[in-house]
Amino acid sequence: MSKSPRDNDKAINKRQAEIYEAVQKGDLEQVINLINTGIDLEKRDKDGYTLLKVAVDFGYLEIVQGLLKAGASTIFPEGRLLSSAIKPGKIEILEELIKAGVDINQRLEDDKTILMEAANIGDINVVKKLVESGADVNALTDGGDFALLNAAYQGWQEVFDYLAPLTSLELRQESEQALPKGLVRRKRANDKYTEDFIDAVAIGDLNTVVQTIKNGVDVNAISSEGTIPLHTASFWGYLPIVRVLLEAGANLESRTEDDGKTPLMSSAEGSALLATYPSSIDRMNQIEVIRLLINAGADVNAKSNEGWTALIAAANSGCVEAVKLLLQAGADAKAKDCWGDTALSRALAAGYVDIVQLLQQAGAEEN
Structure with a gap:
């Protein structure tokens, strides 16, 4: 009795599932056996991957060779086949794809x-x-x-x-x-030790930060991405880490390489998180970081490369407490950036009424 079309479809789907499983396991013998049954080499799995893409992803050279020999296509959307083949340890697979005519x-x-x-x-x-x-x-x-x-x-x-x-x-x-x-x-x-230290600062891992400082890491080191520990901790409001860094000799007036910001400016910018993520940010810690930096002697009127001050950053961020604290510390309410913007103009543009009133009381005037 011959099989019905439905039974044939089930058998084909079963073999498709089996060959994908065999490729993922690196079972070359099973893959070849299933290829010889006339399997569809271009049928995609649930993730949209072909057999060849899966084999390349797993790095199975012999299976890649077997699939290519059987006629598997090297055409795959957006070059993702090649993107996988240039990863470490896959140069022989890359060579096979090139020999098979992949468009490099x-x-x-x-x-x-x-x-x-x-x-x-x-x-x-x-x-x-x-x-x-x-x-x-x-x-x-x-x-x-x-x-x-x-x-x-x-x-x-x-x-x-x-x-x-x-x-x-x-x-x-x-x-x-x-x-x-x-x-x-x-x-x-390449300085993995320092990179790990700066990563620990970024995620607020106080214990690792303390231990790494004890081991002699440079607290003023700059990461490969240009981040500075004190700036990062100040931005995120990591009060204990800021305190530890300062005690270890972190430069209070260090400048970011790309825009010349100080830790105090970073902290003022970070105050925007208080409004954006009120449930996940410790409001008191963020403000206390600003207070700590000021008390440590931070220049409240220092300017970035574009002329921004901590006060302009705080006003732009919409944090009333930060603005109030900076004004009390002597921040210049009339300071202008390179485009003529002031803390007041930024607050007016954003509609921060309370901050506008504070700045006007401090002598700020509209341009």
């Missing part, structure tokens, strides 16, 4: 090419393999991003030195300007 100049989800992504990761062997296989070193995203610039920004000197002679003069000159900062960023990123 296709655009990824963010308009980048796989060479740009590889240059960002910094694996010189992957970068060389892509270039030798025809990757366009001068490809640009709509935003002006390109492979050499990624290598420069991340501070991958070896990748930069390899790509630079192959890249157009104009793009090379732009990248050369970005390289010095990238090298600093890479050096910081």
Whole structure:
């Protein structure tokens, strides 16, 4: 008695489920056996992945080879097959995909090419393999991003030195300007001990912060992302950590590299969290951080690169308590930023009536 179409469909679906399970387990023999039953190699699983994508994700070289030999397509949306293949330990899989004809100049989800992504990761062997296989070193995203610039920004000197002679003069000159900062960023990123310390500050892990300081970490160190411990703790209102950092010698007037803000400005900006997340932010701690910084001698009238003061930041954030505290400490209510904005103009624009009244009482006037 012949099987009904419904029974045939059930058998096919069963084999599809079995081959996906076999691929995930790395069972090459079972995968080959199921391929030989005439399985649909392009049928997607519930996540939208093909068998080849799953095999590449898991890093199973022999299964990738078997699927490609059986005719599996290397075409996958937004280059995600290649994005998986350039991860550490998968260069042989990348080579197999290239031999199978994968388009190495296709655009990824963010308009980048796989060479740009590889240059960002910094694996010189992957970068060389892509270039030798025809990757366009001068490809640009709509935003002006390109492979050499990624290598420069991340501070991958070896990748930069390899790509630079192959890249157009104009793009090379732009990248050369970005390289010095990238090298600093890479050096910081390689200092895992300090990076972990700054991460501990960011999540409010007081015990780790205290222990790391005891072990001699530099409390004024800057992370690979440009963050400074005292600024981070001040922004989030981590009062105990701010206190510990100051006692350990944290620089009260340290400046962020990108915009020249002080810890007091960061704390004033962080006061916006009081209004945005009232249930998750300790109001008293946030205000007490500002008070602690002021009492420690912070310059209440220091200006950022754009001319912002802690008072302008607090007024812009809508925190009445912070504004009141700064005014009591002698903050200049008339200070202007580079665009002529003042604490009053920011408060007026945002409709913070109580802050407007406080500033006017302190002598602030509308422009």
